[in-house]
Each structure stands twice: as C-alpha cells, then as structure tokens.
Amino acid sequence: MKSTIRKNTYKAIYRLLNKVSPLSSDCGELCSAACCNCGGDAIDEEGLDFEMGIYLLPGEEKLFSKKETWLKWNVENAEDYEFPDSWKGKVYFVRCKTPPHCPREMRPLQCRFYPLAPYLTESGDLRLILSPVELPYRCPLIDDKIPLQRSFIKATYTVWKRLIKDPLIRDLVAMDSKELRKNKHELVEII
Template sequence: MEITAEEMKKSIEKIYERLDEVSPVDFDCGKLCGEVCCKDLEGEGELALYLLPGEELMYEESDEFELYYIDSSEIKYPHSWKGQIYLVKCVNPPRCDRSIRPIQCRTFPLIPHITKNGEFHLIFDETEFPYECPIVRDHIKLNHDFLKVTYEIWMKLITNPLVYDLIDMDSRMRDNRKTNYEIVV
C-alpha cells in the first residue's frame, strides 16, 4: 500500500516534533560559533541541505525557505533514487523558521553510519564544511536524551529503503576514504 502525501507529511511532522523535545547540549550551541551553520558564508557559495524523501512537503508553503530540486542523475546518489532530489535553503539566514528546519539540522552534529557488517551507529559529522563546529572540534558531551531520540529517529528513517540506500552509500564513501570517525552511539 502506497503512502499518501498527507500521511508522509504527518509522519515528518511527528519526527520534527520528537526532535524538538531534545537538544544536543543544555545551551544554545549557536552561541559557540555565532550560528555559523545557519549563515551564508561569503565566497563559499550558498548553503543548502538535501532533504529526505517526503521532507519537501514541509516547505511547499514556506516563505522562509526556498525549495528546489535537481535531477538525481546530476549528482552521486544511490541508483534507487530516481527523479527529483529536493534541497532547501534558508532565505534569510540565520533568521529561519526553526520549527521546520530539516532533519539534518535537527540531528546535527550527528549523522547515521552503517558499518560493512550492517551495524547502525551515529557518528560525529566530520564532513568538510566551510565552517567548524565547536561541538565536534572540542568533543563536547552531548545530552543523553538527544543521543537516544536521534538514534531512535534515524533507526525509523532507515526503514525507508531510499534512506537506507543513501546512508549506506555515504557510509561506504567514508570507509573508502579511510575516514576515521568516532562512534557516538
């Protein structure tokens, strides 16, 4: 049975609500870096985030985020992803509507990783960005409830074969680059 757009949007809304209940640290981490991950960085191009399947439905009527897409054949994405890959960028960073910020923002600085043995973990996102996250750099201890909920949400998300394929592809790319990563959960 295929899920309707309305059902998908309600599912994403529940994920957003669940992640709103937790925070990586007990203070506004944006104060550490001046909200650098939410700003347009001069000379670095525009910062945009890829959305997970169905997440684009959250941005269709937003005035604060620009929703656009690229064709899946234009980027390195799993073969299971066909057609449009949606991206979103804040129109007036860092003054975006936090109530609809993407899942990637809500779970940062953690990202999902699947080992070659199929084990699921959360790791610090040490992707090269045009900025540095003090939480990652200084290994600031994350709140237990944030770790628990983020793990729970990503475990739910990877039940979607498209999300699983994306996480698996990203994980293999990290392994192939011999990237050292710290397993957090």
C-alpha cells in the first residue's frame, strides 16, 4: 500500500512519542500491563477465539527489518478485512513475543497512543477520545478516568494531525469515526 508518509517522518514521530507517556509513573503498574499481556488468543463477545495484536499504519513497516526477534509478523490483504475501500494490498499485523517487554523506542504506534484514539467530527475536525474499542481487559486509565499527562495528549494530537494528512490514514479514522456515530457510541473527548 502506497503511504505518503516517509520513513524519516515516521522516525521523527517515534522520537517525539518516545518522550511522553500517559502518566508520569508507569501505568502498567496499575494493571500488570494489561494491554501488553493480552497478546494470546482471546475470546470475543460471541465466544469466538481471535488473535490480539497490532496493525501497523500504512508505511510504518518501513521502520522495521521484519527480522526483529521480539515480533511475530503476519502480512494480510487489506481487502479481506474491514479497512476503508481505498486500502488495497498488504497490511502488516504484528504480535509481540515477550510482553510486556519490548524495545521501548521501537514499540508500534498503536501501543504509544493507547488509551487515546483519534476521532474526526462530521465537519472533519480532529479530536482525541478515550479508546472506545471493546477489549478483553480493563484499562484503569479509561475506566477510572485517570487524568493523562498534558504532554502525552499534546504530542499524540500533534502526531495525529500529521498522520491524517495521509489519505489512507484519514480514510481509516473517518471510517471508524462514522461507525462510532452510527452506533451512537458515547465518546469521552479529551481534546
């Protein structure tokens, strides 16, 4: 899939997000790193097994050799999954083999944003919300609405502002946001 975001831009994004975290302390201590440790097979609402993992954003794979010993790689076809119609060809899905331990400076973007998620309003404005995705674990930052560090919110917003300039990524955020509106999902807006 053709990403308009260059490798150096992804590198700069990683560097910026290396400097911030949701809390000044390690939030993993609140929950035994629940979002990292759910990497095995999990059970969804219909009782079916599914594999927890992380989708890389289009072009993010350029930062990896795909030989990293701490990651298991799956390459999938975007057309086979619920991605925007503009997504054609390969998408990269990774699972980490040693959770909650990984080279911190190389953890994928999805790990860095959580518990925040991007949201595009009907008029196309970017907001950050608490992740509305149903997951088989409890995140205290979401459930207990623990205030997040301003620096983390600001850096995450800056990064999403840049990411949605890429048409594929904007299509993804627009699709997810539309789905949330359709389902009348209650949104917790952070910025």
